[in-house]
Amino acid sequence: MLRKTFVIIPIVLLALTGCSNTKTKETAQTGAAPSIGAPAAPGGAPAATASPQACPTGKTRKLAKTRFVANAGLAAGAFKRYIYDPFRKGAFKSDAKGHKRAIVKAAAAGLFTLDQLRRAKANAQADPTLCRTLSAPLQNLSNVMKNAVDRLKGGSADPTAIGAASGALEKTRGTAGSAGAGFKDKNVPSNMIGG
Numbered sequence: 448m449l450r451k452t453f454v455i456i457p458i459v460l461l462a463l464t465g466c467s468n469t470k471t472k473e474t475a476q477t478g479a480a481p482s483i484g485a486p487a488a489p490g491g492a493p494a495a496t497a498s499p500q501a502c503p504t505g506k507t508r509k510l511a512k513t514r515f516v517a518n519a520g521l522a523a524g525a526f527k528r529y530i531y532d533p534f535r536k537g538a539f540k541s542d543a544k545g546h547k548r549a550i551v552k553a554a555a556a557g558l559f560t561l562d563q564l565r566r567a568k569a570n571a572q573a574d575p576t577l578c579r580t581l582s583a584p585l586q587n588l589s590n591v592m593k594n595a596v597d598r599l600k601g602g603s604a605d606p607t608a609i610g611a612a613s614g615a616l617e618k619t620r621g622t623a624g625s626a627g628a629g630f631k632d633k634n635v636p637s638n639m640i641g642g
Contacts, residue, residue, distance in 0.1 A: 501572075502582070508573035512628050515570040515577060519623065520633035522563035523616055527632050529556030529640060530595070531613055539604035550599060556640045557596030564589050571628075580626040584619040591615040 508514070530553045533539060538549040568585045571577040592615070595608040623629055 502575050502578035503573065504575060506574055508570065511570045511573040512577060515567050515574070515581075515623075516628055516630045517633070518563045518567035518570060519619075519628075519630040521635055522560045522567060523620065523630065524632040525556045525560045525563065525635045525640065526592070526612065526616060528635065529553050530560075530599070530609060534604055534606070534609050550602060550604060552640060553604070554596065554599040556635075557592070557599050559635070559640055561589065561592060561596060564592060577623075577626055577628055581619070581623060581628075584615075584622045588612075588615045588619045 533549050533553060537543055539546055539553070543549070564585065568582070568589065571581045571585060591608075592612045595605065595612040598605045598608050620630060
């Protein structure tokens, strides 16, 4: 079972890396940035922050706040369990037993975290209050988290990037709480991360 895990996870990561490079090439050729799960601003490029015009005047999705809380909780739980806690325990150091496996698992968890953040952002943008309050913090969190995950996919754990991701996550958690959409870390089943 362990051998299958070591074979499957790198293949999935390589496939996902290949997909992201294809999108980057397409973006460079067309000049337009891809937008997944979020409405694009006029001109084709996604908005970095939400302006009142970009936010809906009414709810555009059922249970948007509940879905946001669930997605943000899963993202926070995956980050803490598979990236932040192992980093603090020294599991990513080159002399630690199983450090390569820990980094591969953290990279897979990072991809899961980014997907949950994308979903959380789409749900926040479907609710007028959450959109105005959380669009900018979620965009910042996604950017910082992507930086940390890119380094993990490259095989290294950067303390600065992981610390910045943790700080951005806690800042977003505080902002969401003040908007009435506070979230707690949710336990992510290990089979969703890759074993």
